[in-house]
Each structure stands twice: as structure tokens, then as C-alpha cells.
Amino acid sequence: MISKKDKILEASLELFTKKGYTATTTKEIALKSGVAEGLIFYYFKDKNELLNYLIREFSFMGSLQNEIKELSKMEPYPALIKFGQLYANFLSCNKSFLTFIWSPEIVQNTNVSKDIVDFINTMGEQVSSFLIRTSSCTVEKKTIETAASMFLSTILTHVLVEERKTDKMPIENNDYIEEIAMFVLKGMQNSH
Structure with missing residues (x-):
């Protein structure tokens, strides 16, 4: 079973690739990953930290x-x-x-x-x-x-x-x- 954090990462990568980093909102990431927007901020301080984590992990x-x-x-x-x-x-x-x-x-x-x-x-x-x-x-x-x-x-x-x-x-x-x-x-x- 895929973790919620991994769902956030996958949704982020997909949206960043399609729409661009700047044009993608955390609300869209939450919707795409099927989690509450607040959960994104539980794992990552902000969208920039999410980006840096993606770069390191992938x-x-x-x-x-x-x-x-x-x-x-x-x-x-x-x-x-x-x-x-x-x-x-x-x-x-x-x-x-x-x-x-x-x-x-x-x-x-x-x-x-x-x-x-x-x-x-x-x-x-x-x-x-x-x-x-x-x-x-x-x-x-x-x-x-x-x-x-x-x-x-x-x-x-x-x-x-x-x-x-x-x-x-x-x-x-x-x-x-x-x-x-x-x-x-x-x-x-x-x-x-």
C-alpha cells in the first residue's frame, strides 16, 4: 500500500511536470493525491521544501x-x-x-x-x-x-x-x- 507521503510526492511530480512548479498549488497537489492540504504541510514546511525533497528522493x-x-x-x-x-x-x-x-x-x-x-x-x-x-x-x-x-x-x-x-x-x-x-x-x- 502506498503511503500518503508517497501519494503527495507522486502527485507533485505529475503536476509539476504538466503545469510547472510555480503554477501548481498545494491545493491541487492535495486534490490529486487524495489527502487534506494540511497533510502536505505536516510532511513539508512549504512547497519549496517539497520540491527539494522530490529532487533528492528521485x-x-x-x-x-x-x-x-x-x-x-x-x-x-x-x-x-x-x-x-x-x-x-x-x-x-x-x-x-x-x-x-x-x-x-x-x-x-x-x-x-x-x-x-x-x-x-x-x-x-x-x-x-x-x-x-x-x-x-x-x-x-x-x-x-x-x-x-x-x-x-x-x-x-x-x-x-x-x-x-x-x-x-x-x-x-x-x-x-x-x-x-x-x-x-x-x-x-x-x-x-
Whole structure:
């Protein structure tokens, strides 16, 4: 059974995505989620706190907290692949969240944009750590950061393009992620 707080979060995300953050009222959120408006303020001080909570809870790194320990115990290459698979799955399952965080209204919100950039940087750092552990040679920090960015952005693009195509890409997500990981690692090793 879905909790009332989760109903509020789901309704908020849906309304923010369709109408925009500013145009959505807490009254509309309450109506959509089937709760009293006062309950929203029981969980969240104001609409801005609700927005910040949504950003944290629906972010990829926020959803990954349970898997981080498991990934850190794995060998680096399988951990990189698993991280990529989790990321692709997150992107596929959270399209409305992606639409929302990249909407002009949210991009222009400096506080929220800062949080999103922090999450993106954290993802890059996580991938960088897998790449450092996987690499058989010493690689400059800038090269590792570029490789991590390429890994993440390529998966993002793959998921978004795959969704738009009527004929599916000839390679499945897992195979695609393994190919990207190999290209990134080979590119790093050939960079010096």
C-alpha cells in the first residue's frame, strides 16, 4: 500500500511536470493525491521544501544508496557495468522526473540547479572511482573525469534515443553498457 507521503510526492511530480512548479498549488497537489492540504504541510514546511525533497528522493544517487555498498565490494569492471545498468534502468523508469528537472523553470531555479549539478558531480565521482580501480595504468584526473562524463552521457543519450525510435536499437541496454565501458577504458589507456 502506498503511503500518503508517497501519494503527495507522486502527485507533485505529475503536476509539476504538466503545469510547472510555480503554477501548481498545494491545493491541487492535495486534490490529486487524495489527502487534506494540511497533510502536505505536516510532511513539508512549504512547497519549496517539497520540491527539494522530490529532487533528492528521485535523483539517481538518492535511489542508489542501498546498492553503493554492494558496488564497492564488487570488482571494479563488473561494478562499473552494474552502475551503468542501474543508471539506464533509473532513466527508463523515471522519464517524468527527467522531464521535470530539465524543464526551463527548474533549470532557471538556481537552488535546485545547484542540487542537480551536485548529484551529477557525485555520479561522475562514483564512475571515476570505478574507472581508476579498473585502469591498468596511471591516467590523468582530467582524462578520468572526461571518461566518466562520456560514460554517463552516452547511456543517457542511448536511453532517450531508444525511446523515440520505432525500431529498437540493434543492441540491448546491457550489451550497450558493456560496449561503452570497454570503449571508455580503452580510450583512457590509449590517452597517455
